[in-house]
Amino acid sequence: MKRTRRTLGEAEGYLYILPWMIGFLMFQLIPLVNSFRYSLTNIKLGGEYRFIGLENYIRMFTADTDLFHSMWVTIKYIVMVVPAKLIFALIVALILSMKIKGIRVFRTMYYLPSILGGSVAISALWRVMFMKTGIINHLLGTEVNWLGDPKYALFTIGLIDIWQFGSSMVLFFAALKQVPRDLYEAAQIDGAGKVRVFFKITFPMISPVMLFNIVMQTINALQNYTSAYVVTGGGPLKSTNIMALKIYQDAFVKSDLGYASAQSWLLFVCLLGLSGLIFLTSKYWVFYGDEGGR
Template identity: 55%
Template sequence: MNKIKRKEYVGYLYILPWIIGFLTLTIAPFVSTFLFSFTDYSVLSGPKFTGLSNYVTMFTLDDLFLKSLKVTLVYVFFSVPCKLVFALFVAMILNRDIKGIGVYRTVYYLPSIFGGSVALSVLWRMLFMGDGLINRMLATLSINGPDWLGDTHYSLITISLLQVWQFGSSMVIFLVGLKQIPDYLYEAAMIDGAGKAKRFLHITLPLLSPIIFFNLIMQTINSFQTFTAAYVVTSGGPMHSTYLYALLLYDNAFRYFKMGYASALAWFLFMVLLVVTSLLFKSSGFWLHYMDSEN
């Protein structure tokens, strides 16, 4: 008995690296961000308690905060649904029994492996700048392309497109999900005379909903924190039209060294994400469907 107990405590020894890391690099920073958010903290001097003033400043004095929040919400609510609809659409085509699916999958996945890398953002800049490849190609079709990066009407869309272009990883996850839907369901539906649209609405969508939900949550959390594209391609401009929240946070923390204010910004983003994800979780009760509940 004693021997078994001693053996089991060894488990703590194995997870020790994570425990130490969790306490020092996750829990402590998490609490600190919250505490710093009530202080004026400029790195050189220590933190000074200032109550709620950071939060008051955010909403009353900092125009850039509201601007950035708006830009970020537009970015997230445009790019995430576009990316997921696209990923699902392509995955459904690839899920049909066609030759060469491996090749297509590879090609469509390729842009995703570069993640938020600088190289990809540099490429985006070369493609969409005033005399970039896109406009030169449009010119050969006698179309006068817009100033993608310099016009506030197009800049945010251009940044979002980079995100949509990387739909590959969501697509691969959808493909796995689609493979798990048993064929007999479709066959039964076809015998009952259900058309394509009906089969999609009543079989594919409900059975895939846990995976859609999962992709939605992960993509939303990631998109709220997008940095590289906006920083490298447009530097947040023009006129702050691509000034995503991560840029605002970076500027305050690491350019102006307003650590207290930046902590308040970080905490606010955390609250926004908490609200958005819990709304998604709440709403999932209405549309989320698990295969097990069927039987």
């Protein structure tokens, strides 16, 4: 009888996770396997293909100069966006953790950009706002060519991503609420200043959440596509031609699916490498309370 109940319980558990398993197989695992298979072929859109082995991968590192340029642009984009996004998120989280009248309304308002910011409509609006005759130049009283000058174009599309700091802010806010109050009281008795309290108490206590946010926002920045495509189209002079956009252009504009699949695997390896590097460095600055130290 007990064995029957256990079997029924296991079957019920599998039934609950069945929708996730179907979604994982259809939309993640199968496309992942197919993209690797296509990367070993010369497949075109709507055409036949043949196996060519590692030719696409050799071509990436020997014949495609645009690839290295796109990788460099992507690195600059990550270095610019991720720190700025997390700094804004943490500052806002610190402000919203204070006892201020009507603070719940502000918490909702600050989270809205994360819901709306990744849409095509917002990117199109951003393009209109940053035109030479747009509202940004009008407010600043300047005539900066935000979208047509390579010096400003990457920064302009990066602002969309930085503006979407709501998800990181919510996590920081939750982490700040979990910091024991008695630590702050002890620091106050010892006469510690606010800066010292932040770096000696607040930051160590929220460092696991900081690690999570850094990894997730690095992944998001590495996969960004919408803003570069809609706002600048990769220009001017390919100054915003990030990796995800280049993969799209090779796949659906040049109809070279095999080569685009190989590039997507390169992007995947870069993503794993960056994530691994972040985790390796985390042992020097992430504090886990159950370990008794860093």
